[in-house]
Amino acid sequence: xxxxxxxxxxxxxxxxxLRLLERHRVLASLASRQQTPxxxxxxxxxxxxxxxxxxxxxxxxxxxxxAAILDSLPGDxxxxxxRQLGPEQAGASLVEASDAVRASLIGELDREELVTALRTLxxxxxxxxxxxxxxxxxxxxxxxxxxxxxxxxxGARDYEEDSVGRLMxxxxxxxxxxxxVAEVLDDLRKRREIPDQTDRLFVVDARQILRGVIxxxxxxxxDPATRIRDVMLGNVERFTPAAPAAGAATAFEKYDLVSAPxxxxxxxxxxxxxxxxxxxxxxxxxEQMALTRAGLRGAEDLFAGVRQSVHNRWPWLxxxxxTAFFASRVISQFEETIASVVALAAxxxxxxxxxxxxxxxxxxxxxxxxxxxxLHEQHGQLVRKELTVSLVNGLMWxxxxxxxxxxxxxxxxxxxxxxxxxxxxxxxxxxxxxxxxLILHRARRDPAQGASVMLTFITDxxxxxxxxxxxxxxxx
Amino acid sequence: xxxxxxxxxxxxxxxxxLRLLERHRVLASLASRQQTPxxxxxxxxxxxxxxxxxxxxxxxxxxxxxAAILDSLPGDxxxxxxRQLGPEQAGASLVEASDAVRASLIGELDREELVTALRTLxxxxxxxxxxxxxxxxxxxxxxxxxxxxxxxxxGARDYEEDSVGRLMxxxxxxxxxxxxVAEVLDDLRKRREIPDQTDRLFVVDARQILRGVIxxxxxxxxDPATRIRDVMLGNVERFTPAAPAAGAATAFEKYDLVSAPxxxxxxxxxxxxxxxxxxxxxxxxxEQMALTRAGLRGAEDLFAGVRQSVHNRWPWLxxxxxTAFFASRVISQFEETIASVVALAAxxxxxxxxxxxxxxxxxxxxxxxxxxxxLHEQHGQLVRKELTVSLVNGLMWxxxxxxxxxxxxxxxxxxxxxxxxxxxxxxxxxxxxxxxxLILHRARRDPAQGASVMLTFITDxxxxxxxxxxxxxxxx
Numbered sequence: 001x002x003x004x005x006x007x008x009x010x011x012x013x014x015x016x017x018l019r020l021l022e023r024h025r026v027l028a029s030l031a032s033r034q035q036t037p038x039x040x041x042x043x044x045x046x047x048x049x050x051x052x053x054x055x056x057x058x059x060x061x062x063x064x065x066x067a068a069i070l071d072s073l074p075g076d077x078x079x080x081x082x083r084q085l086g087p088e089q090a091g092a093s094l095v096e097a098s099d100a101v102r103a104s105l106i107g108e109l110d111r112e113e114l115v116t117a118l119r120t121l122x123x124x125x126x127x128x129x130x131x132x133x134x135x136x137x138x139x140x141x142x143x144x145x146x147x148x149x150x151x152x153x154x155g156a157r158d159y160e161e162d163s164v165g166r167l168m169x170x171x172x173x174x175x176x177x178x179x180x181v182a183e184v185l186d187d188l189r190k191r192r193e194i195p196d197q198t199d200r201l202f203v204v205d206a207r208q209i210l211r212g213v214i215x216x217x218x219x220x221x222x223d224p225a226t227r228i229r230d231v232m233l234g235n236v237e238r239f240t241p242a243a244p245a246a247g248a249a250t251a252f253e254k255y256d257l258v259s260a261p262x263x264x265x266x267x268x269x270x271x272x273x274x275x276x277x278x279x280x281x282x283x284x285x286x287e288q289m290a291l292t293r294a295g296l297r298g299a300e301d302l303f304a305g306v307r308q309s310v311h312n313r314w315p316w317l318x319x320x321x322x323t324a325f326f327a328s329r330v331i332s333q334f335e336e337t338i339a340s341v342v343a344l345a346a347x348x349x350x351x352x353x354x355x356x357x358x359x360x361x362x363x364x365x366x367x368x369x370x371x372x373x374x375l376h377e378q379h380g381q382l383v384r385k386e387l388t389v390s391l392v393n394g395l396m397w398x399x400x401x402x403x404x405x406x407x408x409x410x411x412x413x414x415x416x417x418x419x420x421x422x423x424x425x426x427x428x429x430x431x432x433x434x435x436x437x438l439i440l441h442r443a444r445r446d447p448a449q450g451a452s453v454m455l456t457f458i459t460d461x462x463x464x465x466x467x468x469x470x471x472x473x474x475x476x
Numbered sequence: 477x478x479x480x481x482x483x484x485x486x487x488x489x490x491x492x493x494l495r496l497l498e499r500h501r502v503l504a505s506l507a508s509r510q511q512t513p514x515x516x517x518x519x520x521x522x523x524x525x526x527x528x529x530x531x532x533x534x535x536x537x538x539x540x541x542x543a544a545i546l547d548s549l550p551g552d553x554x555x556x557x558x559r560q561l562g563p564e565q566a567g568a569s570l571v572e573a574s575d576a577v578r579a580s581l582i583g584e585l586d587r588e589e590l591v592t593a594l595r596t597l598x599x600x601x602x603x604x605x606x607x608x609x610x611x612x613x614x615x616x617x618x619x620x621x622x623x624x625x626x627x628x629x630x631g632a633r634d635y636e637e638d639s640v641g642r643l644m645x646x647x648x649x650x651x652x653x654x655x656x657v658a659e660v661l662d663d664l665r666k667r668r669e670i671p672d673q674t675d676r677l678f679v680v681d682a683r684q685i686l687r688g689v690i691x692x693x694x695x696x697x698x699d700p701a702t703r704i705r706d707v708m709l710g711n712v713e714r715f716t717p718a719a720p721a722a723g724a725a726t727a728f729e730k731y732d733l734v735s736a737p738x739x740x741x742x743x744x745x746x747x748x749x750x751x752x753x754x755x756x757x758x759x760x761x762x763e764q765m766a767l768t769r770a771g772l773r774g775a776e777d778l779f780a781g782v783r784q785s786v787h788n789r790w791p792w793l794x795x796x797x798x799t800a801f802f803a804s805r806v807i808s809q810f811e812e813t814i815a816s817v818v819a820l821a822a823x824x825x826x827x828x829x830x831x832x833x834x835x836x837x838x839x840x841x842x843x844x845x846x847x848x849x850x851l852h853e854q855h856g857q858l859v860r861k862e863l864t865v866s867l868v869n870g871l872m873w874x875x876x877x878x879x880x881x882x883x884x885x886x887x888x889x890x891x892x893x894x895x896x897x898x899x900x901x902x903x904x905x906x907x908x909x910x911x912x913x914l915i916l917h918r919a920r921r922d923p924a925q926g927a928s929v930m931l932t933f934i935t936d937x938x939x940x941x942x943x944x945x946x947x948x949x950x951x952x
Contacts, residue, residue, distance in 0.1 A: 189697045253752075275751050291841070304861075331825070335818045352825075358789065364766060
């Protein structure tokens with residue numbers, strides 16, 4: 001199917017699901033109103049038939065598509081739809097769903113339902129869910145795994161979040177360096193299946209130490225009598241389970257990897273990371289960053305409960321109140337000045353917001369440079385450049401705002417104060433815009449998270465202080 | 477090599493390059509001061525030797541690593557380093573470098589240098605650079621391509637930016653549905669090379685119409701006498717060149733693809749997209765979005781010139797001045813009120829900023845839902861939820877800020893006005909936070925770009941208006 005057609009198919013399915021859900025609600029509300037037994041029976045039959053139709057629609061779908069539908073439904077409907085899925089589909093769509101939706105489903109499902117769904121998953125998927133599903137549920141769901149898989153799962157769960165260990169899977173195709181190409185091909189034919197994203201096989205020695213890789217296409221094109229050792233690629237990008245996932249993601253991007261081996265500290269092959277997991281990781285990380293920047297802490301989905309939403313949002317509002325309160329105290333120091341030149345009250349937000357905006361531009365550039373690991377030993381150069389830019393901008397925009405103030409209030413001194421304050425605040429913004437992310441970075445905190453609040457706090461307070469301070473000196 | 481080691485190696489290389497660059501500068505400045513011919517000769521030799529050392533260091537590196545170093549150097553050094561690269565390495569690192577750095581290099585290199593570097597690239601890479609390098613340079617660089625590649629390049633350059641056509645490559649391995657597995661394996665062995673990210677071969681009929689795909693691992697494991705037609709997978713995700721790249725990227729993520737066929741409107745196989753290009757596309761798009769949100773239009777790199785930086789930043793500052801000016805006009809309507817209760821001037825930024833912050837939280841949620849295509853026909857439900865959240869938050873934070881105002885100014889009426897204004901502005905913020913991104917989305921504009929400015933504009937203006945308006949009614 002073409003991509004557009006597939007997208008359309010998901011939309012159609014969602015519309016169909018919404019229609020059936022609506023009918024389900026209507027039937028349910030009718031049932032609760034009319035209490036005669038005969039009607040009741042008839043309606044129960046209708047409702048059941050309706051649900052069967054819903055099941056029929058859902059069960060033909062790819063788990064990723066079902067997950068997309070779950071993501072777009074409000075809580076109650078989501079639960080109802082999830083309960084119409086077969087156990088395997090339920091397990092797979094739980095893995096595919098977004099963090100927030102998965103968390104809400106795990107929270108609302110009965111323990112039994114959850115175990116039934118999770119029991120269909122393999123050790124890799126269960127490891128992926130660890131930390132999200134309750135430990136005892138995972139424990140019970142993993143009972144059906146082979147002993148080897150269970151011990152693998154136990155190991156994987158011990159790695160920190162956002163580590164390579166959490167991303168890796170155990171479905172590795174490893175071959176011995178002493179085998180011939182013909183023997184390897186023979187082994188491959190005997191396997192029941194080859195895991196997805198297997199673009200190359202990992203080559204190990206007798207002690208399971210990673211020696212190299214051999215791409216599948218090379219295997220296909222090499223003389224069958226050749227030893228693997230003689231054709232394998234030895235210099236291969238590898239990762240340890242404890243390493244940060246972000247570093248692995250960068251390597252995947254940089255070297256265009258599809259799969260890469262994970263080895264322990266002695267070089268023994270313990271697993272594999274694949275590009276699909278790396279992409280999921282990058283996507284989740286990018287989304288989380290966008291939400292965090294706006295001050296949403298955790299996994300809040302669009303239809304989360306009010307209680308959860310309020311809880312999720314309050315720390316940001318509290319922080320914001322503290323900073324706004326401080327800026328307000330700065331202003332209150334100048335109440336006398338404002339009382340005598342009341343135009344200052346109307347003009348001061350302009351000074352603050354010009355500073356906040358230019359400062360955030362600088363912050364965005366510095367954060368990107370830090371993320372791409374581009375900033376080394378050239379701080380002086382960066383500061384000179386940003387200072388020059390802010391000087392040019394400050395003179396230009398200072399003049400514009402100064403003229404504007406003069407035009408509005410016919411007061412040349414007021415215009416001059418405005419101009420000077422904007423110029424100075426833009427310089428403050430440039431210095432702060434560089435310093436804040438660098439300081440956060442050096443303190444090993446994520447600059448994307450706090451830099452913007454801190455910057456706005458400083459440009460607001462300084463904007464008010466500079467403008468009102470200059471006004472007190474020059475106007476009153 | 478382990479990933480940490482590779483990262484360390486890049487750092488070491490950069491340090492070495494920086495050291496050599498520094499020595500180069502010292503020698504150059506010495507040379508410009510002492511003008512005696514003999515010294516000159518000696519220093520020229522030293523400088524040359526220094527550059528040779530730089531070349532030796534650079535030429536052993538992966539183009540991706542060289543590109544990372546180019547990205548992290550200021551303009552002059554970048555050019556100097558680039559000029560030490562061999563033509564092939566120069567071409568490849570130009571492809572790997574970030575948009576901004578590539579643009580600056582293309583702008584500063586001589587025409588000849590650029591042509592020499594680009595001549596080493598294949599049609600796919602040249603297509604990738606089209607729109608960035610001047611047309612006549614591309615034309616000249618493509619002279620060395622085979623006629624077929626040249627016509628392919630010409631076609632690819634006609635596709636719009638951010639379309640599948642721009643992402644696709646022509647290095648496709650296609651097989652006939654009537655061939656046997658043995659024949660295909662034989663053909664593969666005869667090929668000089670197989671392109672990277674070839675996880676499956678594309679199956680076509682005699683008219684080059686795409687019929688299906690066959691994964692490499694399936695090829696390896698199937699009886700050689702089998703016809704491709706009988707083992708290929710028929711239902712395959714495919715794309716047209718004119719389709720948006722974003723849609724293809726979503727499909728790659730959702731269905732864990734490594735490569736996918738591109739077909740024309742008649743179903744004829746015309747190219748291939750691979751996961752590495754999709755990742756590059758997603759990364760560039762995410763970075764661009766982060767910069768755009770902060771009001772940086774285009775490709776500004778960390779060490780861009782002052783002139784370019786000022787140019788890049790002014791539209792945002794102009795827009796911001798207009799909105800700040802409007803908010804200032806709102807305040808000025810209440811100058812009399814402020815003159816009589818000057819505390820209002822100090823408190824009003826709190827009302828505005830509480831609104832701006834909660835509103836941006838809502839905006840972030842709605843934008844994410846739109847990006848993930850999760851929002852359909854459930855606007856009513858969303859509005860109800862966000863209104864309830866803002867009501868709860870408004871009552872809570874209204875009470876806190878009201879008490880704060882009372883504590884500061886010992887004026888119960890002022891506290892009440894503060895409380896009411898915060899409550900109302902949070903409700904305004906919720907409604908605006910939903911409406912603005914939805915309206916932008918419906919107008920087919922990117923909500924990530926303008927939503928935050930528009931929202932802040934409304935919550936600022938309304939915050940001032942509500943607070944000062946209530947104060948005029950109740951306090952004066």
